[in-house]
Amino acid sequence: MAKNALQAQLLKAGLVDTKKAKKLTKQAAHAKRTGNAPDAEIKKSVAEAQAEKLKRDQELNQQRQQALEEKTLRANIVQMINQHQITDTQGDIEYRFVDDSKIKKMNITQKLFDQIVAGHVSIARLEEGYALLPRPLADRINEKLEGFIVESNDKAEDEPAEDDPYAAYVIPDDLMW
Structure with missing residues (x-):
């Protein structure tokens, strides 16, 4: 019984x-x-907990995947900079530029100086130093991921505003300080 x-x-x-x-x-x-047994309530709560854990795991995997993609993109950009940087840069002219509110300087040739001022060459960060890149490549890198290009002279940005009281006083780009 x-x-x-x-x-x-x-x-x-x-x-x-x-x-x-x-x-x-x-x-x-x-x-x-x-299905009204107390076991059913326990099973229901366990199933809900498993669903929440699965959702959290999927979110974590997605975040890890995004971090991995960004790391891969950064590595690809560094490789592009290494491959396409202008190597013959040593000269006797100092070019000063601003990076993270600090003034940095590079010794370059007169030809490179003129190309930087004209906007044909850009300066990019490369590990601990800087590299000179052709402008089209710098634009492509900046499209993919910002933060690598330090200085890129663009004539469109240098146009004065309409109400600028100093518009008549143009500062030359090749000013030596």
Whole structure:
């Protein structure tokens, strides 16, 4: 009659009679069939917790994937800069530029100086130093990921505003300081 040891012990002790034991057994079986058993609530909460964990794991994997893609893009850009940088730069003219609110200087040739001023050559960050790049490549790099190009003279940006009181006083780009 008793389906488990607890019911048998309760019947033996006289705490529960056989009618009540049958009724409890029927209720448990009915609850199990309809899904109203206490186990169903536990299973439901476990399933919800697993769904939340799966969602969190997917978000973390997506963040890791984005970080990996950005790292790969950075490595590709550094490789592009290394391959296409202008190598013959050593000269006796100092070119000063601003990087992170600090004034930096490079010794370059007069030809490169003129090309930088004209906007045909740009300065890019490369590990601890700087590299000179052709302007089209610098624009492509800046499109992919900003932060590598330090200085890129663009004539369109240098046009004065309409209400600029100093518009008549043009500062030359090749000013030596």
